[in-house]
Amino acid sequence: MKKIINSTEEIVNEMLDGIVKAxxxxxxxxxxxxxxxxxxxxxxxxxxxxxxGGSGHEPSHAGFVxxxxxxxxxxxxxxxxxxxxxxxxxxKAVGSDAGVLLVIKNYSGDVMNFEMAAxxxxxxxxxxxxxxxxxxxxxxNSTYTTGRRGVxxxxxxxxxxxxxxxxxxxxxxxxxxxxxxxxxxxxMGMSLGACTVPAVGKPSFTLAEDEIEMxxxxxxxxxxxxxxxxxxxELTEYMLGKIIQDMPxxxxxxxxVIVNGLGATPLMELYIVNRKLHSLxxxxxxxxxxxxxGNYMTSLEMPGFSxxxxxxxxxxxxxxxxxxxxxxxxxI
Amino acid sequence: MKKIINSTEEIVNEMLDGIVKAxxxxxxxxxxxxxxxxxxxxxxxxxxxxxxGGSGHEPSHAGFVxxxxxxxxxxxxxxxxxxxxxxxxxxKAVGSDAGVLLVIKNYSGDVMNFEMAAxxxxxxxxxxxxxxxxxxxxxxNSTYTTGRRGVxxxxxxxxxxxxxxxxxxxxxxxxxxxxxxxxxxxxMGMSLGACTVPAVGKPSFTLAEDEIEMxxxxxxxxxxxxxxxxxxxELTEYMLGKIIQDMPxxxxxxxxVIVNGLGATPLMELYIVNRKLHSLxxxxxxxxxxxxxGNYMTSLEMPGFSxxxxxxxxxxxxxxxxxxxxxxxxxI
Numbered sequence: 001m002k003k004i005i006n007s008t009e010e011i012v013n014e015m016l017d018g019i020v021k022a023x024x025x026x027x028x029x030x031x032x033x034x035x036x037x038x039x040x041x042x043x044x045x046x047x048x049x050x051x052x053g054g055s056g057h058e059p060s061h062a063g064f065v066x067x068x069x070x071x072x073x074x075x076x077x078x079x080x081x082x083x084x085x086x087x088x089x090x091x092k093a094v095g096s097d098a099g100v101l102l103v104i105k106n107y108s109g110d111v112m113n114f115e116m117a118a119x120x121x122x123x124x125x126x127x128x129x130x131x132x133x134x135x136x137x138x139x140x141n142s143t144y145t146t147g148r149r150g151v152x153x154x155x156x157x158x159x160x161x162x163x164x165x166x167x168x169x170x171x172x173x174x175x176x177x178x179x180x181x182x183x184x185x186x187x188m189g190m191s192l193g194a195c196t197v198p199a200v201g202k203p204s205f206t207l208a209e210d211e212i213e214m215x216x217x218x219x220x221x222x223x224x225x226x227x228x229x230x231x232x233x234e235l236t237e238y239m240l241g242k243i244i245q246d247m248p249x250x251x252x253x254x255x256x257v258i259v260n261g262l263g264a265t266p267l268m269e270l271y272i273v274n275r276k277l278h279s280l281x282x283x284x285x286x287x288x289x290x291x292x293x294g295n296y297m298t299s300l301e302m303p304g305f306s307x308x309x310x311x312x313x314x315x316x317x318x319x320x321x322x323x324x325x326x327x328x329x330x331x332i
Numbered sequence: 333m334k335k336i337i338n339s340t341e342e343i344v345n346e347m348l349d350g351i352v353k354a355x356x357x358x359x360x361x362x363x364x365x366x367x368x369x370x371x372x373x374x375x376x377x378x379x380x381x382x383x384x385g386g387s388g389h390e391p392s393h394a395g396f397v398x399x400x401x402x403x404x405x406x407x408x409x410x411x412x413x414x415x416x417x418x419x420x421x422x423x424k425a426v427g428s429d430a431g432v433l434l435v436i437k438n439y440s441g442d443v444m445n446f447e448m449a450a451x452x453x454x455x456x457x458x459x460x461x462x463x464x465x466x467x468x469x470x471x472x473n474s475t476y477t478t479g480r481r482g483v484x485x486x487x488x489x490x491x492x493x494x495x496x497x498x499x500x501x502x503x504x505x506x507x508x509x510x511x512x513x514x515x516x517x518x519x520m521g522m523s524l525g526a527c528t529v530p531a532v533g534k535p536s537f538t539l540a541e542d543e544i545e546m547x548x549x550x551x552x553x554x555x556x557x558x559x560x561x562x563x564x565x566e567l568t569e570y571m572l573g574k575i576i577q578d579m580p581x582x583x584x585x586x587x588x589v590i591v592n593g594l595g596a597t598p599l600m601e602l603y604i605v606n607r608k609l610h611s612l613x614x615x616x617x618x619x620x621x622x623x624x625x626g627n628y629m630t631s632l633e634m635p636g637f638s639x640x641x642x643x644x645x646x647x648x649x650x651x652x653x654x655x656x657x658x659x660x661x662x663x664i
Contacts, residue, residue: 014564014604015607017607018604022606056598212334229334231338264633266595266630267627268387271351301597305336
């Protein structure tokens, strides 16, 4: 295993320090925890958004802490859910009188631990609501997950619900918007190879020289099948097809897309995918309002990508394009 | 070779299409060329900045086309200099009455072809100046290069000279600022492994399981030596040491830094490097005004990173922090 680290035990702690050093204008550490919070939070009168999960998906989620997105991100160990008490620390650190919305990717551990933290908060009279993101169309149930997994579409929840909170909407309204994003977002991913969890020290699976895994999860969980690698255009067409099969999009409708790199995919290749994605949607007379492209929800150094699509109405479109200022997402 | 592409011949062309589809508010293609230009350019009265080089370094350089940075980027084939006529197309497309500054990374092919394009432009009475970036402290002379290579420090030139141009400074002044950036910027890189140029189809070199290449260039050119991989902290200390040895920085001085991923390095690891980098500079009582972290100047899917440091005075600091709005660099 070749990694640029010091010790496997200190990875998350040192990473969090490094994030704060890089972005002191956006985030600070909550002392003695694995929580990064927005500077100058809590902000009274504003619903606080908190997300998090296992580390190894950077810039998710700490990279999205800042104006118009998250108020705090909780980091677990690599590919491991944060404990309930760490999530509770985040709630205490940024919770305002307007309440807290937890944005949870659908993994059994995350759901359980975030929900326990919510109960702890309620016992201290902090209003907490949640939304569970389950955008992955590849498989029902999987390693670590009952139901569909939460993957890169989570970024749309951060952005859109974050903008609603920034506007001063109520907890009930922000939760409703977040759920609307989840209901209208789908993602499909694929990989050319595995990544190596530092504490494990070897790749989590192997693929042949000409083989890919279709539909895999962001921790290397199995997808739908292995197949021989085909062209970027064919992969894109197949993956968009899976999304549209699950969530029909009519001619004239408007969408946002994320072409997300899993960690080791050259931006060059993501742009080649994006070209085909746009041409397929244009053929269907579906309008693309917004394209996000790059590493948003990664799996350490995994080569591969995912496509996320969100169906937009006027409300979602406005919030998606509202100003944001975070380390990894800026909207001017 | 596993890559998400269609054909090796069409990579650059399809990538450029994909960039424009993703960022229509920032860039457009100059028809029939491999040039991406800023929308609404040329801008009369403003010096036009043009950069470029071989493809495979994305987001460099097209990702930096937009307000406050570049007016055009010229894309060569992968790791291959763009031809003089393509650079000339860029000059014609965005050149204004205020003139054009070419930002050239120091590779023999790039320098020759950009200079030939400058001569072609002068024959048509377009004022052209140039700056050659040679920030890599690792080696003197190398494959493809006489003198020091131009690497990730080029981003500081784009940002700072771009801000000066946006302010309406004269060609002479913008060139002088760009040269000042070059004079005050140093970079050192390392790699854990090679990348694969699509047209070649196999990795450009090999390293043992526990081996790294120190000081290598962004096309996989040899560095100073191979060594056993050490800790992130040790690597960072060594690399910063090389930079400071070449460009002494005194207590009390102020710097900007780039912790740059070469394409396949998890952001997690870059943050661990950043933590140590900050602590080393803080120990020396050097103040860090700005930290850029992520994939700025990549080598396809190469695992590894570089550290760039720029010494800042008040003028450079102001320009570095001026507003910018491009696909890959936004300053609010």
